[in-house]
Amino acid sequence: MDVVVVGQVGRDLVLRVGGVPGAGGSAPVRGRVEVLGGKGANQAVACAQLGLAVGLVGVVGDDRAADDVLAQARADGIDVRHVVRRAGAATALLLDVVADGGERRLLEHVADDVLLRPADVRSAAGAVRGARAVLLQLQQPAPAIGAALDACGPDALVVADGAPQDDGLRERLVATAHVLRADAAEAGVLVGRPVGGVAAGVEAARELVARGPRVVALEAGDANVVAWDGGHVVVPLLGGAPVDPTGAGDSFVGGLTAALLAGHDPATAGWWASAAAASTVGRLGGRPDLDPGRLADAARRARVHHGG
Numbered sequence: 001m002d003v004v005v006v007g008q009v010g011r012d013l014v015l016r017v018g019g020v021p022g023a024g025g026s027a028p029v030r031g032r033v034e035v036l037g038g039k040g041a042n043q044a045v046a047c048a049q050l051g052l053a054v055g056l057v058g059v060v061g062d063d064r065a066a067d068d069v070l071a072q073a074r075a076d077g078i079d080v081r082h083v084v085r086r087a088g089a090a091t092a093l094l095l096d097v098v099a100d101g102g103e104r105r106l107l108e109h110v111a112d113d114v115l116l117r118p119a120d121v122r123s124a125a126g127a128v129r130g131a132r133a134v135l136l137q138l139q140q141p142a143p144a145i146g147a148a149l150d151a152c153g154p155d156a157l158v159v160a161d162g163a164p165q166d167d168g169l170r171e172r173l174v175a176t177a178h179v180l181r182a183d184a185a186e187a188g189v190l191v192g193r194p195v196g197g198v199a200a201g202v203e204a205a206r207e208l209v210a211r212g213p214r215v216v217a218l219e220a221g222d223a224n225v226v227a228w229d230g231g232h233v234v235v236p237l238l239g240g241a242p243v244d245p246t247g248a249g250d251s252f253v254g255g256l257t258a259a260l261l262a263g264h265d266p267a268t269a270g271w272w273a274s275a276a277a278a279s280t281v282g283r284l285g286g287r288p289d290l291d292p293g294r295l296a297d298a299a300r301r302a303r304v305h306h307g308g
């Protein structure tokens, strides 16, 4: 396996409306998408689309929605042998209501019993140990993420997306993960102070690199900072006006990981990540639609255009 993703799996229902009605109102739905979703699954789909052999470690329920999302994941080429079907649980449902102009409202039903437990992760330990890269989606409970870290092979590229509230896990990740990626709010949790603009992002990323990770990618203002030992690059947002911001971070992580696994340097990986995020925000819903050739090309052209 190239990549094992540890994270959320669910059903994504996306509704596009002209405007969101107030209390007591109603509105016609102009577009509807029902697909495999959840941050972990979206990252897995991104990696699979970019040509990587991917396995997913997550939890679904024992309902019909679980059959649907597992079938979709298989059709995406994702190995779902380590997705746990929890008896009595309802598969996570993510409802994304998007108004014209890109304003988004997200309603999430993620019950506790579809969160990962250490035993779920331990039963996937063989797959985790054999992976070239392990993606940890940090909205999962700390004990499960800890179990995943325990299972990582010595040569695996450990990529962490987010910032755990748990102090012990956060310290462990900063000390042991090879790639740390966070949005602006999560970056603030990682360094213990708000990360507002680009300058603050550069400072935070450099500080984190000094503590261990090979690559740190932080959202900072209207850009992302990618830092490594001895350098950093500020990569702007790409593409046109966003249709729906959902899934941007997941595609960003997928692009970053695919580039690093292909042997590219961190700066190039940053451009791939930004191009992947830009592609996904140009679409309704969080599901990516990536292609390795197109992505490399878009990243290269953007880099030349921005003089990066």
Ligand SMILES: Nc1ncnc2c1ncn2[C@@H]1O[C@H](COP(=O)(O)OP(=O)(O)O)[C@@H](O)[C@H]1O
Pocket: 182, 183, 184, 218, 219, 220, 222, 223, 224, 236, 237, 238, 239, 242, 245, 246, 247, 248, 249, 250, 251, 252, 273, 274, 275, 277, 278, 281
């Ligand atoms: N047009 C764009 N081009 C490049 N990156 C983008 C674009 N729009 C959003 N992003 C990036 O996507 C990321 C969103 O991260 P996050 O908040 O973690 O998203 P998610 O909701 O998927 O968890 C940020 O790093 C942001 O800068």
Ligand SMILES: [Mg+2]
Pocket: 162, 183, 249, 250
């Ligand atoms: Mg995120």
